[in-house]
Amino acid sequence: MEIQGKMVRLGNLTEGTSPRGAWRKQELIIETIEQYPKQVCLVCWNDRVAEAQNFRPGQVIKAQISIESREFNGKWYTDVRPFRFEIEMQQQQNQQMQQPQQFAPQTFEQPQNHIPVTEYFTTDNGDDLPF
Structure with missing residues (x-):
């Protein structure tokens, strides 16, 4: 089985x-x-302890x-034991940080059929109802 998540913390050795x-x-x-994150406790034994100690909070594992x-x-007691780790998104994050982002210049145009605002409010049809 496989599980992926962000490291929250490391327990006592x-x-x-x-x-x-x-x-x-x-x-x-x-x-x-x-959508609904869950915290999972992975129990690392022997050689996996050294690997787990290399992770930092926030890393995706x-x-x-x-x-x-x-x-x-x-x-009944249940253990979730990892037997292989991979750090996810490290290469993608490094590539994104090395490449500067380019933004296209934005231009704004005025609407072609400009109707003065005063025309909406100056008409008087005899009643005070807006419709």
Whole structure:
């Protein structure tokens, strides 16, 4: 699956050791770019932590994700884990910033059939009604 959004913030780094070795975990919060944006917490593990730490708030990120749920004591917990990141629109933004924008000169012309404003208000037909 794929998700795209702007980086909102990076959570606290958690580190530990298990029987399989040392591990690192950090949450990356993004906001989707939709009519009704949603915030999604991506849980980054080990090598993905270093990648997530390179992102800055406001950057548009595209992530390939896997979604996994597990049960513990009768409650379900869901993780959204990224396994590949891409920074979106960086090249487009750089190109737009390097190319100056050119604007066409605007010309305004006077209307050909000019009726003086006083003609609209000087006619007196005997009543004060505008119609």
